Amino acid sequence: MECSTRQEGKFMIVTLAGEVDLHYSPEARKQILAQLNNNYHVLVDLSGVEYIDSSGIASLVEGFQLARSKQLEFGLVGVSEAARQVLELARLDKVFQIKPTIAEFIDH
């Protein structure tokens, strides 16, 4: 898994790529929660995700909940087919804010 962060406008973009499984999801969780704890609005870019398991999904849910408790924005961008399949299995595809591009969050 690759995990990187960059800022675009008011958002901190956390980009996850490759295989987000139980071996790597603690790193994804750490990055997502760190940005929220620094009071950034967070978008997680999943366009390069080839595989994500329930532990990776749990990291996103934890981010979603922390953002809500801190009244910060949290969304998913460019969700890959592999990630969408798992979000749908978890019935979370209607829970998260999901948009194809970062621009659509920024322009909103």
Next chain:
Amino acid sequence: MSQTLIKKKFKAHTFQLKQLRDWVRESAGKAGLADDRIEQVVIGVNEACMNIIEHAYHKTSGDIIFEVIQEPGKIIFQLTDFAEAVDSSCIKSRELDDIRPGGLGVHFIHEVMDKVEYLSGKDGKGNTIKMIITLT
């Protein structure tokens, strides 16, 4: 007549999950499953293995055996551990409306597999999960 398509023994550690997923893809392809079905099976077997690492071995060391057995009309994806026997009545998913981290693995397994069976070892040691795909 049954045929074992693959049998592998590996350490119960998260770094093995990628290798396990590759074995699942290889054996499910050999069994003739379609690509989208293979990816569903990969999700189920990966989650079952995560549960063994986290909840059977509690992230301590141990061995897992992965087998894929083709029988007339079905394919069995099977994981066996040698940890303390787990009470299968305690293996439950969370309610999906209860949005919180975790508790999704068992739901994923049951969602992608046609049938799931849990077996315990005779002397209180060991567990086997059989995840069955029915061939139509």
